[in-house]
Structure formats: C-alpha cells, structure tokens
Amino acid sequence: MTTTAVEHATLSTAQAINRALHDAMAEDPTVLVLGEDVGPLGGVFRVTDGLTAEFGEDRCFDTPLAEAGIAGFAVGLAMNGMRPVIEMQFDAFAYPAFEQVVSHIAKMRNRTRGRVALPLVVRIPYAGGIGGVEHHCDSSESYYAHTPGLHVVAPSNPADAYTLLREAIASPDPVIFLEPKKLYWAKGEVVLGRGGEPGIGTAVVRRQGTDATLIAYGPTVPVAIEAAEVAARDGRSLQVVDLRSIVPFDDAGVCAAVESTGRAVVVAEAAGFASVSSEIAARVSERCFHSLSAPVRRVTGFDIPYPPPKLEHFQLPSVDRILDAVDELQWEEA
Amino acid sequence: MTSDADRMLPSREPVMLLDPDGRPTVAARAGLPASEELLRGLAGMVVARRFNEQASALVRQGRLAVYPSSYGQEACQVAAAQVLTGEDWLFPTYRDTAAAVARGVDPVEVLGLLKGDWHSGYDPYERHVAPLTTPLATQLPHAVGVAHAARLRGERTVVLAMCGDGGTSEGDFHEALNFAAVFRAPVVFFVQNNQYAISVPLARQSAAPSLAHKGVGYGIPGEHVDGNDLAALLDVLSGAVGRARAGEGPQLVEGRTYRMQAHTNADDATRYRADDEVAAWAAKDPLVRLEAYLRTEGVLDDARAADLTEAAEQVARRTRDGLNQDVEPDPDDLFRFVYSQPTPQLVEQLAVVRDEISRDEQSRDEQSREETR
Numbered sequence: 001m002t003t004t005a006v007e008h009a010t011l012s013t014a015q016a017i018n019r020a021l022h023d024a025m026a027e028d029p030t031v032l033v034l035g036e037d038v039g040p041l042g043g044v045f046r047v048t049d050g051l052t053a054e055f056g057e058d059r060c061f062d063t064p065l066a067e068a069g070i071a072g073f074a075v076g077l078a079m080n081g082m083r084p085v086i087e088m089q090f091d092a093f094a095y096p097a098f099e100q101v102v103s104h105i106a107k108m109r110n111r112t113r114g115r116v117a118l119p120l121v122v123r124i125p126y127a128g129g130i131g132g133v134e135h136h137c138d139s140s141e142s143y144y145a146h147t148p149g150l151h152v153v154a155p156s157n158p159a160d161a162y163t164l165l166r167e168a169i170a171s172p173d174p175v176i177f178l179e180p181k182k183l184y185w186a187k188g189e190v191v192l193g194r195g196g197e198p199g200i201g202t203a204v205v206r207r208q209g210t211d212a213t214l215i216a217y218g219p220t221v222p223v224a225i226e227a228a229e230v231a232a233r234d235g236r237s238l239q240v241v242d243l244r245s246i247v248p249f250d251d252a253g254v255c256a257a258v259e260s261t262g263r264a265v266v267v268a269e270a271a272g273f274a275s276v277s278s279e280i281a282a283r284v285s286e287r288c289f290h291s292l293s294a295p296v297r298r299v300t301g302f303d304i305p306y307p308p309p310k311l312e313h314f315q316l317p318s319v320d321r322i323l324d325a326v327d328e329l330q331w332e333e334a
Numbered sequence: 335m336t337s338d339a340d341r342m343l344p345s346r347e348p349v350m351l352l353d354p355d356g357r358p359t360v361a362a363r364a365g366l367p368a369s370e371e372l373l374r375g376l377a378g379m380v381v382a383r384r385f386n387e388q389a390s391a392l393v394r395q396g397r398l399a400v401y402p403s404s405y406g407q408e409a410c411q412v413a414a415a416q417v418l419t420g421e422d423w424l425f426p427t428y429r430d431t432a433a434a435v436a437r438g439v440d441p442v443e444v445l446g447l448l449k450g451d452w453h454s455g456y457d458p459y460e461r462h463v464a465p466l467t468t469p470l471a472t473q474l475p476h477a478v479g480v481a482h483a484a485r486l487r488g489e490r491t492v493v494l495a496m497c498g499d500g501g502t503s504e505g506d507f508h509e510a511l512n513f514a515a516v517f518r519a520p521v522v523f524f525v526q527n528n529q530y531a532i533s534v535p536l537a538r539q540s541a542a543p544s545l546a547h548k549g550v551g552y553g554i555p556g557e558h559v560d561g562n563d564l565a566a567l568l569d570v571l572s573g574a575v576g577r578a579r580a581g582e583g584p585q586l587v588e589g590r591t592y593r594m595q596a597h598t599n600a601d602d603a604t605r606y607r608a609d610d611e612v613a614a615w616a617a618k619d620p621l622v623r624l625e626a627y628l629r630t631e632g633v634l635d636d637a638r639a640a641d642l643t644e645a646a647e648q649v650a651r652r653t654r655d656g657l658n659q660d661v662e663p664d665p666d667d668l669f670r671f672v673y674s675q676p677t678p679q680l681v682e683q684l685a686v687v688r689d690e691i692s693r694d695e696q697s698r699d700e701q702s703r704e705e706t707r
C-alpha cells in the first residue's frame with residue numbers, strides 16, 4: 001500500500017491501455033512497443049497513439065508485416081535485456097506467430113531451467129461484437145490457455161486494462177494480453193500507477209448476489225452484469241465473477257464465490273467445445289460438487305467458425321441466453 | 335541500384351583458399367588467415383571430430399537418446415565459433431553441438447538435450463550460446479532480436495545464427511533475414527548446406543542459383559564458401575562478422591559441405607543416396623586438407639599433431655565420463671521452471687507427484703521388509 005495520493009482518470013479501455021504502455025515506458029527504458037502500424041499511425045485501434053512521438057523510434061516502432069518474425073524477434077529482445085510489448089493486429093492474424101508462442105515464448109524458461117526468462121507481452125485485440133469481417137473476431141484464448149508457460153489475461157474494463165497491463169509488462173513471465181475489441185471504447189474510472197488493484201491471478205466479484213454465480217471474463221463480463229441487473233428486477237440475485245486472468249486461474253476465488261450461491265453459469269464468447277469455459281465448468285464441478293444444487297451450465301459461442309457480421313448476434317452470449325441458462329439451474333418451485 | 339545489387343551477389347564459385355589436397359588456390363594469393371589461426375582451427379576440428387565420434391559411440395552404448403552428427407562438417411562448426419568474440423552470440427541448431435563445444439560450452443552440458451535429463455543442459459548466458467534449437471529456423475528471428483537489443487544499447491555485439499539447407503525453406507528463415515535487413519541488425523546468417531534435410535536433397539528445397547543468392551532479395555550480401563575449407567570459412571565469416579560489427583548490417587554465408595553420416599543414428603542414409611556420392615565427399619575431408627597444408631608449411635609436425643590428438647582425447651574422456659554418470663533427474667523440476675512462481679494448479683500437481691513417489695517408496699519398503707522376514 002502506497003501512501004502517496006492516488007491518481008485517477010476517466011479513460012476508455014483503449015486509452016487505458018495506451019496510458020499503461022506510456023507509463024511503463026516512462027518508468028523503464030527497456031520497455032519497447034513494436035508491431036504492425038503501431039508507430040506513427042498509433043495502431044489500427046489507436047492504442048499506441050503518441051508513443052513514437054514521445055519516446056522515439058527506438059522505443060515504439062513498426063516492424064515488417066510478419067507475425068512469426070515479430071514474436072521471434074521479441075524473444076531475442078527479451079533474451080537480451082529488453083521488455084518487449086508486441087501487438088498482433090487482430091486475433092486471427094496472430095496465428096502465424098503460433099509456433100514462436102508455443103515452442104519458444106512458452107517454453108524458454110522451462111527449457112533453460114529458469115536461466116532465460118522472457119518478460120514479454122503479446123497484446124491481441126480479440127473477440128467479436130464489432131461487426132468485423134472474417135478473421136477479425138476470433139476468441140482464441142483456449143489455444144494460449146492450453147499452453148503451459150503462458151499467462152493469459154483478459155480485462156473487462158478500463159481500470160483492469162490499465163492495471164493488468166502494467167502487471168503484465170512488469171512480470172518476469174510471458175503474458176498473452178487479450179483486449180476485447182468491443183470494449184475498446186467503453187469508458188471508466190482508472191486508478192493510475194502500480195500496485196493498486198488486485199494483480200494477475202485474482203478473480204474479483206463484480207456484483208454481489210446470493211442465488212447463482214455467473215462466471216465471465218473479458219467481453220462477456222458486461223453482458224453478465226447486465227443479465228444480473230435484469231434478473232434482479234425479477235427477484236433473482238445473481239453474483240458476477242470476473243476472472244481477469246485465465247492463467248493463472250483463481251480456483252480459490254471462483255470456488256468461494258460458487259459455494260456461496262450453490263449454482264453457476266459460465267459465460268464465454270468462444271466456441272464451447274474443448275474451451276476455457278469447459279475447463280471452468282469441469283473445475284467448478286470437481287471442486288465445489290458438494291455445494292452445488294444444480295449442474296454447472298455454460299453459455300458460449302456455438303461450435304462454428306465465427307459468423308459474418310449480419311449473423312454474429314446469434315453467436316454472442318446474450319442476456320436472454322444467460323437468463324435461460326439460469327432458469328434451468330433446478331430451482332425449487334416457490 | 336544495379337551496382338548495389340551486384341555487390342550483394344555471391345562469387346561465381348564458392349570461395350576456396352585451400353584445395354582438397356591442401357594446396358593454396360589462386361584466390362589464396364590475396365592472403366590466407368595467419369598460421370596460428372589455422373592451427374587453432376585445426377586443433378578445434380580435431381576436437382570436433384573426436385567429439386562427434388564419441389557422441390555417436392555413446393548413442394550405441396545407450397547413453398544418448400539420439401545424436402545428429404556433424405561429422406564431415408567440422409570446418410563449419412569450428413569456424414562459426416572461432417570468428418566470434420566472447421561478447422558475441424552463437425545461435426546453433428540441434429546439429430551444432432560441436433560448434434557449442436568449440437565456443438567453450440562444457441561438452442557434457444551440450445549433450446544434455448540428447449541425453450534426456452533436461453531440454454537444455456547449459457546456461458546460455460555463460461558463453462553466449464543460445465539453446466540448441468530443434469524447430470527448424472525458429473532460432474533465427476531470436477538471433478535478430480538479440481542483435482537489435484545489443485545495438486539499441488550501443489554495444490558492438492555480433493550474432494552468428496546457424497541453420498541448415500532445409501531450414502532455409504522455412505518461413506522463419508525468410509522473416510529473420512528480412513527483419514535483420516530492415517533493422518540493419520549485426521547478424522551473420524550461416525547456412526551449412528550439407529546437401530540434405532534428412533532424406534530430401536537440396537534440389538527439393540530451392541531452385542535458387544545458390545542459397546547465398548537468397549540474400550540479395552532481402553538487401554543482404556550473400557557469399558558461398560567451400561564449407562570443408564577452414565581457411566576460406568575463417569576468411570569469409572570473419573569478414574562478414576567484421577562488417578556487421580562495423581554497422582554494415584547483416585550478411586548471409588552459405589558453407590557448401592556434406593553430411594557424411596546419416597541424419598541421426600536412427601536414419602538409414604542408404605535409402606536415399608549412393609555410396610559413390612559419399613565417397614566423393616570423403617575425399618574433400620576438412621581435416622585432411624588443412625593438416626596437409628600446415629605440414630607443408632612446417633607449422634605442424636608429428637609431435638604437434640600428437641598434442642592435438644591428446645587434447646581431443648581429453649575432451650572425449652570428459653564427455654564419456656560425464657555421460658556415464660547416472661544423474662537422477664528431480665521430479666520437482668517438472669514444475670519448478672514453468673513460471674517464475676508456480677501457479678496454484680502447479681503447486682497442487684507437484685503435491686500429487688510427490689505423493690505418488692512417497693507411496694511408491696513406502697510400498698517398496700514394505701515389500702523389502704516382507705522379503706527379509
């Protein structure tokens with residue numbers, strides 16, 4: 001706990017991320033920002049706006065258009081004293097970098113018995129709900145979460161975007177930082193500086209409730225909160241847990257929440273099969289079985305390639321679908 | 335523009351300073367590396383060859399899981415290490431164990447990956463040798479990043495990044511050369527063209543006039559060199575390293591050599607290549623030609639040659655002794671290095687393994703008590 005006055009700002013998620021990059025760069029000269037169009041343009045979502053102007057071309061710069069190259073180059077930078085933050089322009093355009101992520105970024109520390117750490121962050125604008133055309137809306141978190149050696153983080157609001165990114169940049173471990181695109185423009189109060197909010201690995205209860213727990217992360221957190229608000233009007237009290245970090249997973253926090261209500265629904269945009277949502281459902285069932293009054297339910301994307309813009313609303317977990325799932329949690333008739 | 339491109343093209347023929355019989359070529363009239371350098375190189379090659387033989391023997395004895403030998407490629411292995419300073423970095427492939435040894439990494443630690451105790455046996459920061467890399471060409475972008483980081487700090491570090499002829503077909507080869515060129519990173523890409531990628535011959539990897547010609551497409555000067563001629567390799571590679579250090583950017587060097595043995599002990603090379611092809615390359619052996627030259631020059635005599643053999647024997651002995659020692663790997667290590675701090679899940683999983691082990695021990699104890707009864 002610091003005793004200095006806490007600085008606040010009202011920022012959009014994109015601005016909060018920009019501010020986190022800015023503050024990290026100002027504090028630590030080894031922090032570098034690189035990727036496609038992140039330099040003078042400021043990134044296609046303007047997340048890196050102004051960083052080249054302020055810190056110079058050596059600190060925030062455009063690279064050739066090659067995602068494996070960017071990731072592999074960042075491995076070398078990190079091996080040699082830098083803290084690179086790389087931007088993958090869109091979720092589905094991070095796939096060329098997959099080999100570098102899985103075979104090197106995730107494994108280097110383990111391979112070298114802790115001698116080579118890779119303190120780097122892979123920022124990925126991700127998930128849907130923005131009317132994007134094919135390859136611009138993938139929820140790719142399961143690929144990364146399935147890979148030991150990576151931390152996987154997904155903020156759901158501007159405050160967390162700032163805090164978690166500061167934590168990610170300071171972390172000695174590589175972090176996949178998933179930025180829900182549809183929340184880029186959502187505004188909120190942000191606490192600046194480091195060490196305020198809970199860090200990576202801690203889930204938080206966003207909304208108190210006593211009847212059932214909605215477990216969400218990233219883009220589905222606001223939807224879950226909205227569902228809880230609607231339910232409250234119907235006399236049902238839903239708790240909302242925001243994971244914030246998928247890896248490390250906060251088993252203790254999630255279980256405590258679920259045990260307090262005895263019912264749980266997992267809400268995620270990604271296709272449900274073999275996914276983070278199935279992992280959560282399995283963990284909660286294994287660990288909280290005796291407190292559960294109903295099987296854990298999931299509201300997820302269908303097991304289909306992400307739909308075109310005019311059909312995407314069918315894919316995204318909605319308030320209605322969440323409430324339908326809640327209705328099926330074996331309530332005793334009053 | 336044309337002249338720039340011309341300067342980036344390799345020589346008409348691979349650079350050769352000593353012919354297969356050890357006679358200086360016409361090109362050598364411009365100068366050969368100093369005799370001490372060549373003698374140092376020969377010493378390194380004698381060690382490298384002995385190390386290759388020893389490692390292959392250790393596979394047969396079951397001490398190594400597998401060994402991709404650089405037998406026949408010793409000139410490339412040694413030159414790669416010899417042209418670098420201590421501050422420079424070497425990025426090897428799985429086949430470049432002898433190069434790592436030449437750079438001073440402990441031979442037993444170098445073989446860690448192939449021994450099966452752990453994925454990488456040595457500390458990369460100790461000799462500035464990156465871990466041996468098996469996913470082809472993926473180490474090349476790392477090399478560029480290391481070089482770029484050094485340059486941002488104003489250091490004069492050069493990075494020498496190795497790959498095989500097959501590796502040049504991978505996307506990471508392309509991306510690494512392109513990044514290096516765009517950022518003018520001080521990297522020397524050194525391709526050991528040993529003519530094969532497991533069973534697939536060079537003609538199936540590339541239709542380029544030579545692998546060295548690939549440089550010009552990136553704006554990188556390319557040169558090819560007789561990869562069994564240590565003198566030529568030292569000359570070309572140290573020139574490239576010097577230019578990279580001076581800020582002239584990356585270079586591409588192709589060493590034309592030959593994989594004299596099968597891909598690994600698990601491979602059967604007779605299925606895809608003819609004995610007379612192998613025999614023709616045996617006549618171009620890198621050790622034979624340098625030794626012949628140094629003897630003619632009076633730099634090497636029998637006594638000195640015996641010293642080199644003895645020094646190599648010591649390395650072989652140390653390798654043998656080290657690998658014959660059974661080190662019991664610690665199961666805790668499975669969880670120890672995944673993250674800087676284990677996740678709660680890994681803490682739980684470690685407890686599972688420890689519990690299994692202690693129950694195993696218990697039942698073994700009970701069994702032996704029963705037997706003694």
Ligand SMILES: Cc1ncc(C[n+]2csc(CCOP(=O)(O)OP(=O)(O)O)c2C)c(N)n1
Binds near residue numbers: 501532
């Ligand atoms: C990405 C990748 N694909 C396939 C392999 C399997 N593999 C191991 S070595 C090898 C051949 C490599 O040939 P080359 O690059 O010429 O090197 P050399 O073995 O001749 O030294 C292959 C295909 C691999 N290690 N990595």
Ligand SMILES: [Mg+2]
Binds near residue numbers: 499526528529531532
């Ligand atoms: Mg080859």
